[in-house]
Amino acid sequence: MTINYDTTGFTPNQTSNLVKVRDMLQAEYESWCNNELRTIPQWTKSFLSTYIVLCAVNGLFALTSFINNSLVLIAITKTSALHKPSYMLLFLLAASDLGVGCIVLPLYILKQVLLIQDNYHTSYCSVALFYLAFSFFFTVLSFHAILAISTDRHLAVYLQNRYTVTVTKKRVKIVVFCIIAVTAVALLVFLHLGTRAKPTANAAVAVVLLFYLIIATLNFVRINRVLKKQRMAVRAHPSAISSQSLSRAPNCANTNAVGNKKYTKAMQSMSYVFGAVVLCYTPVMIMWAVNSFMGSDTYIHLGVHITGTIVYANSSVNPILYYWRIPDIREAVGKLLQIRRNRRIDVAASNSRK
Numbered sequence: 001m002t003i004n005y006d007t008t009g010f011t012p013n014q015t016s017n018l019v020k021v022r023d024m025l026q027a028e029y030e031s032w033c034n035n036e037l038r039t040i041p042q043w044t045k046s047f048l049s050t051y052i053v054l055c056a057v058n059g060l061f062a063l064t065s066f067i068n069n070s071l072v073l074i075a076i077t078k079t080s081a082l083h084k085p086s087y088m089l090l091f092l093l094a095a096s097d098l099g100v101g102c103i104v105l106p107l108y109i110l111k112q113v114l115l116i117q118d119n120y121h122t123s124y125c126s127v128a129l130f131y132l133a134f135s136f137f138f139t140v141l142s143f144h145a146i147l148a149i150s151t152d153r154h155l156a157v158y159l160q161n162r163y164t165v166t167v168t169k170k171r172v173k174i175v176v177f178c179i180i181a182v183t184a185v186a187l188l189v190f191l192h193l194g195t196r197a198k199p200t201a202n203a204a205v206a207v208v209l210l211f212y213l214i215i216a217t218l219n220f221v222r223i224n225r226v227l228k229k230q231r232m233a234v235r236a237h238p239s240a241i242s243s244q245s246l247s248r249a250p251n252c253a254n255t256n257a258v259g260n261k262k263y264t265k266a267m268q269s270m271s272y273v274f275g276a277v278v279l280c281y282t283p284v285m286i287m288w289a290v291n292s293f294m295g296s297d298t299y300i301h302l303g304v305h306i307t308g309t310i311v312y313a314n315s316s317v318n319p320i321l322y323y324w325r326i327p328d329i330r331e332a333v334g335k336l337l338q339i340r341r342n343r344r345i346d347v348a349a350s351n352s353r354k
Contacts, residue, residue: 047302054309055109061316065101068319069094075332085172086152092176093145097315099138105312107131137187143212144179146277149270150219157226203292206285220271269325273318280314283307
């Protein structure tokens with residue numbers, strides 16, 4: 001891949017600086033590409049059938065991720081009752097999962113197909129670089145979304161009355177914009193480090209993601225503690241809890257009672273989503289650490305690909321958890337599908353009359 005651009009309108013000094021930047025980027029890309037091509041023969045021939053199976057499995061995950069996350073995003077967009085801060089963050093997570101299904105997995109499959117066809121010398125590096133970039137972007141974006149969701153639920157518990165005043169849609173939109181911007185900057189840093197020292201870059205990513213997981217875990221642990229204390233207080237002094245306070249919850253309306261059953265169920269639902277993320281990402285983070293400290297060989301490389309497939313499965317698992325655990329999402333998607341079904345019936349009926 002050659003980096004070219006139009007220098008029309010630039011001064012000679014500016015043109016010279018641009019040429020230097022281009023040459024530096026080109027040199028880093030060629031160095032990274034040569035390193036990738038050197039490692040290919042070590043593992044492509046040994047487990048060829050395994051990589052073919054992984055392509056088929058990831059193709060299935062791509063399809064299910066695209067369909068289910070698209071339904072979730074459309075349902076949230078078209079349902080005014082879901083235009084709340086907590087669902088805006090859930091929208092970001094679903095959009096990240098959709099990016100995995102629409103972009104990352106097709107690039108992964110294409111990259112593996114090029115290897116299977118022994119055609120990697122011409123186009124493999126370009127595809128591999130795009131795959132690396134988008135995979136990193138959507139992975140980190142998912143972790144940022146999970147961290148933001150856990151923080152939002154933590155604030156809902158501790159702010160109570162002040163939650164709806166403090167956590168507004170405008171502020172959440174700013175947070176979402178900042179998350180995307182920070183993820184883009186992190187991508188540039190990762191690509192710069194990855195072309196020079198790939199094991200170091202992978203180890204750094206694993207440490208940062210582990211840090212995010214620890215923070216999110218602490219948030220959910222604190223939330224569960226508060227909910228447990230609230231339930232014990234309600235059982236010990238039921239007369240002290242007014243019916244008005246129990247009819248409200250931060251996730252459902254302009255609310256403040258964490259003892260509400262609907263809110264508690266919503267908190268448990270997000271705990272399921274977080275648990276799925278932990279289960280899917282922990283194996284690949286372990287493999288990244290092993291790869292960084294022990295170096296890459298045939299079996300470690302295979303382990304990275306298998307655990308990476310588990311990560312991609314998370315983009316298909318999340319929307320299923322939304323359907324199962326979040327009634328608002330389930331009802332919104334159900335209405336969306338019913339509307340489309342009714343439209344098809346109407347069109348078929350009108351065509352039959354003609």
